[in-house]
Amino acid sequence: MFTGLPFGAEAPGVRERGDAMLEYPRHPHLDPGTAVLVRNRFDGAWVGGFELTDVREQQYEVRRRSDRVVLPARFDESELRPEAEER
Numbered sequence: 001m002f003t004g005l006p007f008g009a010e011a012p013g014v015r016e017r018g019d020a021m022l023e024y025p026r027h028p029h030l031d032p033g034t035a036v037l038v039r040n041r042f043d044g045a046w047v048g049g050f051e052l053t054d055v056r057e058q059q060y061e062v063r064r065r066s067d068r069v070v071l072p073a074r075f076d077e078s079e080l081r082p083e084a085e086e087r
Contacts, residue, residue: 030060035083038062038075048083 030036032053037046050071054061059074 030055030077030080030082035065036062036080037083039079041079046081052080 030052032051032055034052035048036050036052037048038050039045040047049065050062051065052060053063053070056074059076060080061070062075062080063070
């Protein structure tokens with residue numbers, strides 16, 4: 001027997017449970033060459049040392065500045081912020 005939520009009830013969101021990652025303002029205008037911090041997908045920490053190389057369909061391509069390697073993953077704007085805004 002299914003013991004889920006009553007019909008029409010909404011499940012509590014991540015934010016309601018209190019374990020959400022903090023959200024920061026999105027940056028609609030990040031140009032290639034901009035130094036950025038990238039949110040680590042494992043622990044949510046912000047990591048520096050990257051720059052944007054391309055933007056396609058609201059997905060950002062990022063390069064490590066230390067060795068100039070372009071990362072295979074693409075990022076959305078919530079996972080990036082200009083390095084100058086480090087908090």
